[in-house]
Amino acid sequence: MGEENKEVGTVTEIAQAxxxxxxxxxxxxxxxxxxxxxxxxxxxxxAKAVNACLIPVEGLVWGVEKIKDFVRERVAKKLENVPPDExxxxxxxxxxxxxxxxxxxxxxxxxxxxxxxxxxTSMDKATAYRAHPGFVDIIKNMCPDEAKVMKYLVTVRQxxxxxxxxxxxxxxxxxxxxxxxxxxxxxxxxxxxxxxLSTYLDNxxxxxxxxxxxxxxxTDPKAYEEIENAPAxxxxxxxxxxxxxxxxxxxxxxxxxxxxxxxxxxxxILDKDRQPxx
Numbered sequence: 197m198g199e200e201n202k203e204v205g206t207v208t209e210i211a212q213a214x215x216x217x218x219x220x221x222x223x224x225x226x227x228x229x230x231x232x233x234x235x236x237x238x239x240x241x242x243a244k245a246v247n248a249c250l251i252p253v254e255g256l257v258w259g260v261e262k263i264k265d266f267v268r269e270r271v272a273k274k275l276e277n278v279p280p281d282e283x284x285x286x287x288x289x290x291x292x293x294x295x296x297x298x299x300x301x302x303x304x305x306x307x308x309x310x311x312x313x314x315x316x317t318s319m320d321k322a323t324a325y326r327a328h329p330g331f332v333d334i335i336k337n338m339c340p341d342e343a344k345v346m347k348y349l350v351t352v353r354q355x356x357x358x359x360x361x362x363x364x365x366x367x368x369x370x371x372x373x374x375x376x377x378x379x380x381x382x383x384x385x386x387x388x389x390x391x392x393l394s395t396y397l398d399n400x401x402x403x404x405x406x407x408x409x410x411x412x413x414x415t416d417p418k419a420y421e422e423i424e425n426a427p428a429x430x431x432x433x434x435x436x437x438x439x440x441x442x443x444x445x446x447x448x449x450x451x452x453x454x455x456x457x458x459x460x461x462x463x464x465i466l467d468k469d470r471q472p473x474x
Contacts, residue, residue, distance in 0.1 A: 263298055266308070267315070274316035274468040286318035286327070293332040301335075306343040310335045310464040317463045326463050334403050334460060341387040342396045346405060348385035349453050350461030356381050356451040357419045358397075358408060361429060363436045364443045371445070374432050377408065380422050381451065397451065405457035410449035420448055 275283055294311050301307045314335070318327035338346075349356065361375040377397055382390030400406045414420070423429060424446060436444035453461065 263295055266298060266312070267295075270308070270312040271315050271319070274312060275319060278320050278322075278468070282321045283319050284321050284324065286315060287324070287329075289329045290318045290327050290332065291315060293329070297332060297336055304340045306340040306347070307335060307338065310338075310343060313464045313466070313468065316468045320468070323463075326459065328459070328463070331460055331464055334405070335464065337399070337403060339396070339399075341382075341385075341389055341392065342400055344385045344387055345381060345393070345396055345400065346457070346461065347465050348381070349406065349451070349457070350465045355414060357414055357423060358449045358451050359420060359423050359429075360410065360447040360449070361432050362445040362447050363439070364445050366441045366443060374436065374444075375429070378423055378426070378429060379451065380426075400457075404454055405460055407452050407454055408449060409452060410447055412450050413448035414450060420446065 294314055298308060298311055301311070311332075314327055314331055317323045335343075356379060358377055358379040358381070360373050361378060362371045363374050364371040377394035379393065382393035382396070387393065387396070397406065397408055401408055429446070433444040433446075436442050
């Protein structure tokens with residue numbers, strides 16, 4: 197009986213201490229206090245961390261004035277070589293969702309620049325017809341690194357070497373993909389997280405901007421040298437060679453821009469002064 201009273205007293209003390217600490221988290225006070233009584237001090241620590249991280253985010257959401265500044269500075273700059281009488285009010289179904297999206301992505305320069313080019317294209321009478329309203333949703337579904345990849349592809353305008361590293365079963369019994377979508381594209385594009393490039397390519401293909409084709413490969417014998425000589429690739433091939441009944445293969449392919457990707461590039465990636473005016 198004495199042990200039970202001791203345990204109850206300890207739990208009560210913890211609950212009281214948690215409730216006292218919870219009062220120091222004003223933004224989430226109502227949510228934290230009831231939960232703290234059940235989950236203990238750990239939840240309070242998490243709640244305080246969440247509070248500390250979310251409050252600064254409020255300052256990252258652009259308001260009306262910030263968006264006005266963006267239009268005056270970035271968009272106007274892109275239209276400086278367009279005759280004033282050729283500048284028009286953009287179509288609402290393009291401009292309104294683009295401006296709304298800027299509230300949350302304006303701080304990401306690689307993404308906000310896509311919106312700036314889209315708005316500028318839609319405001320030029322000679323190019324407005326190219327500004328597809330679906331481009332806003334495409335940008336919304338891209339991360340900054342993916343914007344960098346698309347910019348690189350649109351700029352270099354060539355097929356990019358890519359490969360899967362396969363472990364083939366001897367006798368034609370199938371294969372396992374040991375490493376997928378191996379390419380130096382991430383580093384070349386200046387991605388912050390080049391290790392996620394395979395995921396980026398999957399998403400860009402899902403959006404219809406690119407195609408990853410393993411039925412086609414580059415005939416230039418030097419095109420795949422960088423992949424073949426990569427230490428990580430050599431290590432995988434060495435491991436495969438040490439497995440009985442297995443042989444390693446570098447399955448060659450290419451990354452290419454689709455027609456939609458080409459149009460997206462002309463409108464959202466190329467600077468306005470590089471876009472042909474009809």
